[in-house]
Structures are given as C-alpha cells and as structure tokens.
Amino acid sequence: GAGVSQSPRYKVAKRGQDVALRCDPISGHVSLFWYQQALGQGPEFLTYFQNEAQLDKSGLPSDRFFAERPEGSVSTLKIQRTQQEDSAVYLCASTLTGGPETQYFGPGTRLLVL
Amino acid sequence: GNSVTQMEGPVTLSEEAFLTINCTYTATGYPSLFWYVQYPGEGLQLLLKATKADDKGSNKGFEATYRKETTSFHLEKGSVQVSDSAVYFCALKRSGNTGKLIFGQGTTLQVKP
Numbered sequence: 001g002a003g004v005s006q007s008p009r010y011k012v013a014k015r016g017q018d019v020a021l022r023c024d025p026i027s028g029h030v031s032l033f034w035y036q037q038a039l040g041q042g043p044e045f046l047t048y049f050q051n052e053a054q055l056d057k058s059g060l061p062s063d064r065f066f067a068e069r070p071e072g073s074v075s076t077l078k079i080q081r082t083q084q085e086d087s088a089v090y091l092c093a094s095t096l097t098g099g100p101e102t103q104y105f106g107p108g109t110r111l112l113v114l
Numbered sequence: 115g116n117s118v119t120q121m122e123g124p125v126t127l128s129e130e131a132f133l134t135i136n137c138t139y140t141a142t143g144y145p146s147l148f149w150y151v152q153y154p155g156e157g158l159q160l161l162l163k164a165t166k167a168d169d170k171g172s173n174k175g176f177e178a179t180y181r182k183e184t185t186s187f188h189l190e191k192g193s194v195q196v197s198d199s200a201v202y203f204c205a206l207k208r209s210g211n212t213g214k215l216i217f218g219q220g221t222t223l224q225v226k227p
Contacts, residue, residue, distance in 0.1 A: 004157075031213055042118075042203050042217030043158070056212050091158065095213060103215060105150075105158040 002026075004106035006092050012112045013082045021077045021109045023092030032075050033103060034067055035091040043091055049075060082113045116141045118204050120218035127194055127225050135189040135221045137178075137204035145206040147171075147180050147187040148215065152201045161189075161202070194225045 005024045013019050025032050031050055035043035036059075045059040051072035060067070064083075069075040079086055089110050093103040121136040139145065149161040149171070162171030167182035176191045187204060204218040 033214060035215075040220070042205075042219045043215070045214040045216070048212050048214055050212075056214065059214075093158075102160045102163070103213070104160075107157040 004092055004094055004104050006090075006106040006109050008109060009107065010110050010112075012114065015084060015113055016081050017113075018078065018080045019082055019111065021079075021090050021111070023075045023077070023106060025073065025075070025092070025094030026104055027073075028096070029094035029104075030072075030097055031095045032069060033093045033095075034075070034077050035093065036061075037089040037091055037108070039088070046077070046090075079111075082111075084113050087111055087113045116145070116206065116208055116216050118206055118216055118218035120202075120204050120221050122221070123201075124222040124224055127223070129196055129225055129227050130193045131225075133189070133191040133194045133198075133223065135202055135204075135223070137187045137189065137218060139185050139187065139204075139206050141185075141206055141208055141216075143209040144182075145208050147178070148205040148207070149176070149178055149187070149189050150203040150205060150217075152203065152220075154200070158203070194223070196225045196227055199223055199225045 007022045034046040037043040047067045048056040049069045064080045066078045089108040091108045092106045117140045146165045148163045150158045151161045162173040164171040164180035170179045178189045201220045203220045205215040
C-alpha cells in the first residue's frame with residue numbers, strides 16, 4: 001500500500017483481556033517503531049525493529065507488553081491482561097533504513113480499556 | 115536525559131495572523147529536530163526537519179531554525195489559514211540513535227476566520 005496501515009482502528013477491551021494490534025509498514029521499509037500516545041500528550045516510544053530483530057524495547061512499560069515482527073514486515077503489538085492505564089492511541093511508524101530520515105506514521109489504533 | 119518542551123496551548127489566532135510555537139530541547143550530542151503535525155482525524159505527518167545547527171527547515175509556509183546556542187527550534191508562519199488548525203509536535207532524534215523520536219506534548223492551534 002501507499003502508507004502505513006494499522007488495524008483495528010478502534011478497540012474496546014474489558015480490563016484483563018488480551019489485545020493484539022497490527023501494523024503494516026510501507027513495503028520495503030526496514031525499520032519499524034511503535035509509540036504510545038496518551039490523551040493530550042505527545043507520542044512516547046515503545047519499541048523498535050530493524051527487519052525482524054527487535055533492537056530496542058526500552059520503552060515497553062511492563063512485561064504485559066510484547067511486540068514481534070517475525071518476517072521483517074508486519075508487526076504485532078500485544079498487550080496482555082489490559083489495564084485502564086493502557087488506554088491510549090498506539091502508533092506505528094516506518095522508515096526505509098532508520099537514520100535521521102522521515103518516519104511515516106500510520107493512523108493509529110485507539111484502545112479503550114473499560 | 116533527552117526531552118522536548120513546547121509552549122502550552124491552545125493557541126488561538128485569527129486568519130492571516132503571525133504564528134510562533136516555541137520548542138526547546140535537552141539532548142546530548144547533536145540531535146536532529148522535527149516538527150510533526152496532526153490534523154483532525156488524521157495521522158502524524160512530518161512538517162519539516164533540520165539535521166544540524168543553523169539549518170532552517172521549511173514547508174507549506176512554515177519555518178523553523180535549529181538554534182544550538184539556545185537549544186531551540188521554534189515554529190513560525192507569517193500568515194496562518196483556517197486549514198492550519200491542528201496539533202503540532204516538536205520532536206528530536208539523538209545522533210547515532212536507533213531512530214526513535216522524543217516528542218513534546220503538542221500544541222493545539224486554532225485559527226478562526
């Protein structure tokens with residue numbers, strides 16, 4: 001596709017449920033990033049992949065958060081046993097290589113945990 | 115640590131007014147600096163960037179100059195339009211970094227006709 005796509009666009013989960021959020025980066029983009037954006041705040045870095053390798057996961061807030069990119073293309077962010085504080089917009093971005101070049105962002109998945 | 119601070123919003127202006135949104139940063143080394151914009155209902159889009167001191171980024175009438183001496187990257191536009199109404203984010207990427215961006219909290223701009 002022409003841009004980064006994410007699905008679902010909206011997700012409502014009951015507290016304690018597991019959720020999986022999908023990101024399809026721009027074709028051929030090597031680097032993929034996940035960010036979390038709380039209401040009224042700027043995005044905060046969660047994790048980074050170069051191809052299938054997860055090179056930085058320093059931003060994941062707890063061990064309930066897990067991300068993978070097994071074939072170096074599509075990525076999934078999984079949140080286990082969701083809590084209300086996990087409610088946020090989850091953004092995915094990709095770049096061709098990962099230097100100071102433009103990061104192209106997807107539309108985000110808005111997660112609401114009740 | 116590395117951080118970005120933006121002026122608080124919302125900023126409300128009349129059409130054709132001059133815009134300044136302040137952004138200052140704290141970082142080690144020589145970061146690259148960015149302005150992203152988020153229009154209502156849309157995803158983040160890169161507006162402009164500068165990768166070294168004294169560089170000026172510009173796009174769509176917006177400008178920002180990388181000022182290392184004041185650690186600033188203020189966004190300016192000479193004459194705003196209603197269509198510029200959006201949330202603006204200042205961000206940095208540290209040199210030699212994996213590429214992750216550190217964002218400010220965002221500034222909402224409302225332009226009235």
